[in-house]
Amino acid sequence: MTTNVSIIGLGLIGGSLALALKRNPELIITGFDRSYKSADEAYRRGIIDSVAPSVKAAAKEADYIIFAVPVAATVQLLQEAVTWDMKSSVIVSDTGSTKKPIMSAAQGLIEKGITFIGGHPMAGSHKSGISAAIGHLFENAYYVLTPAENGHPDDLERMKTLLTVTRGKLAVLDAAEHDQMTAVVSHFPHIIASSLVNMLSSQEQGQPFVRRLAAGGFRDLTRIASADPVMWRDITVQNKEQLVDQLDRWLSEMHSVRKMLNESDPDSIQQFFDDAKHFRDNLPSVAQDAAQGALYMQFDLHIDIPDHPGVISEITRILASNEISLTNIRIVETRTDVYGILVISFRSAAERNNAAQVLEKETEYSMQIL
Ligand SMILES: NC(=O)C1=CN([C@@H]2O[C@H](COP(=O)(O)OP(=O)(O)OC[C@H]3O[C@@H](n4cnc5c(N)ncnc54)[C@H](O)[C@@H]3O)[C@@H](O)[C@H]2O)C=CC1
Numbered sequence: 001m002t003t004n005v006s007i008i009g010l011g012l013i014g015g016s017l018a019l020a021l022k023r024n025p026e027l028i029i030t031g032f033d034r035s036y037k038s039a040d041e042a043y044r045r046g047i048i049d050s051v052a053p054s055v056k057a058a059a060k061e062a063d064y065i066i067f068a069v070p071v072a073a074t075v076q077l078l079q080e081a082v083t084w085d086m087k088s089s090v091i092v093s094d095t096g097s098t099k100k101p102i103m104s105a106a107q108g109l110i111e112k113g114i115t116f117i118g119g120h121p122m123a124g125s126h127k128s129g130i131s132a133a134i135g136h137l138f139e140n141a142y143y144v145l146t147p148a149e150n151g152h153p154d155d156l157e158r159m160k161t162l163l164t165v166t167r168g169k170l171a172v173l174d175a176a177e178h179d180q181m182t183a184v185v186s187h188f189p190h191i192i193a194s195s196l197v198n199m200l201s202s203q204e205q206g207q208p209f210v211r212r213l214a215a216g217g218f219r220d221l222t223r224i225a226s227a228d229p230v231m232w233r234d235i236t237v238q239n240k241e242q243l244v245d246q247l248d249r250w251l252s253e254m255h256s257v258r259k260m261l262n263e264s265d266p267d268s269i270q271q272f273f274d275d276a277k278h279f280r281d282n283l284p285s286v287a288q289d290a291a292q293g294a295l296y297m298q299f300d301l302h303i304d305i306p307d308h309p310g311v312i313s314e315i316t317r318i319l320a321s322n323e324i325s326l327t328n329i330r331i332v333e334t335r336t337d338v339y340g341i342l343v344i345s346f347r348s349a350a351e352r353n354n355a356a357q358v359l360e361k362e363t364e365y366s367m368q369i370l
C-alpha cells in the first residue's frame with residue numbers, strides 16, 4: 001500500500017524532510033514550491049517523486065500535507081486551506097519555528113474536522129534553499145510535535161510513525177511552552193547575533209580594520225546572523241511577546257553586568273564567567289553522546305593545520321581511504337600564528353571519534369573534539 005505525502009515548500013527543511021521520508025519506500029512524495037526552479041531541482045535530484053502544478057493540487061490526494069514554508073506563509077496557507085478539497089483522513093502538519101500562531105491559524109481546518117498537528121524539527125542551519133537539503137539533517141535532533149487540544153491520540157501515533165524515518169527524537173509539547181522555550185534557545189540568540197554584527201558594522205565606519213579582527217569567538221557567536229532574513233523576520237513577528245520578555249531579562253542582565261564592570265571586583269567577575277562556563281559545559285551537546293540529546297547536534301573535529309597547500313586534501317584523502325564520510329568542512333579564519341583551524345563535521349559522535357583516531361595515527365596535527 002502506498003501513502004501520499006505532499007510537501008509544500010521545498011527549501012532546506014522541506015527538501016531535507018522529503019529526502020528523509022524517501023527512506024520509506026511506501027511513501028510517494030509530491031512537492032510544491034512557489035519557485036518553480038526549487039521544485040524542478042527537487043525533482044531532478046530525486047528528492048520528490050513529482051511536482052504538483054498548484055498547492056491545491058498537491059493537497060487533493062494527500063494522506064499527509066506538510067508545510068515547510070516561512071511561518072507567515074504557513075499561517076496564510078492554513079487559512080486558505082479551509083476551502084481546499086482534501087481527504088477527510090488527511091493529517092496536516094508544518095515545520096515552522098513558531099507554534100502558537102500556527103496552531104491558531106489551523107483552527108479553521110480543525111473545526112472542519114481535519115487533523116492538524118504542529119511540527120518543528122529543531123535542526124537546521126544558517127543556509128537555506130533546496131541546494132542545502134540533506135537527508136540526515138534531523139537525525140538525533142528533537143522533532144517537536146504540538147497536537148491540537150482535542151486531537152485524537154491515534155492521529156498523533158500516525159504522525160509519529162510517519163516521522164520515524166527522520167531518526168529525530170520526537171517530543172510532544174504544548175504550543176505556548178514551545179514558543180517560550182524556543183525564544184530563549186533560538187529566537188532571542190538570533191537577535192543578539194544580528195545585533196553584534198550590526199554593532200561591528202557601525203564601528204567599522206570609523207575603524208575599517210576592525211572587520212579583519214573579527215575572528216574565532218565573534219564568528220562562532222554570530223554564525224546564525226547569516227541565516228535568511230525573511231524567515232527570521234516572520235519568526236520574530238510571530239514570537240514578539242516572548243522576545244520582548246527575553247529582551248527585558250537581557251536588559252536586566254546587562255544592567256548587572258554594567259554594575260559588575262563599574263565595581264571591578266575580580267572575584268565577582270570571575271564568578272560571572274565561572275557560572276556561565278559551568279552551565280555551558282554541562283549542556284547536553286557536541287561533546288556528549290547523541291543519546292543524551294541536544295537541540296542542534298553537530299559533531300565537529302577541530303584540527304590545527306599549518307598554512308601550506310595540500311593539507312586539506314591530505315586529510316580528506318585519509319578520511320576517504322578509511323571510508324569515513326564528512327558532512328561539512330571549513331577553515332576557521334583565525335590565525336594565532338602560522339596555524340589555522342580546520343573544522344570537519346560528521347553525522348555522529350562515533351564517526352567523529354573514529355576520524356580523530358585515524359588522523360591521530362596518520363598525521364601529526366593536533367586536534368580537539370569540542
Ligand atoms: N532553516 C532552519 O534552520 C529551520 C527552519 N525551520 C522552519 O522551516 C520552515 C522552512 O524553512 P527553510 O526550509 O529553512 O526555508 P527555505 O527558505 O530554505 O525554504 C522555504 C521554501 O518555501 C517556498 N515558499 C515560500 N512561500 C511559499 C508559498 N506561499 N507557497 C509555496 N512555497 C513557498 C520558498 O520558495 C522556499 O523554497 C520555516 O517555517 C522555518 O521557520 C525549522 C527548523 C530549522
Ligand SMILES: O=C(O)C(=O)Cc1ccc(O)cc1
Pocket residue numbers: 096097121122123124125126186224296
Ligand atoms: O543554524 C542553527 O544552528 C540554527 O539554529 C538552525 C535553526 C533555525 C531555526 C529553527 O527553528 C531551528 C534550528
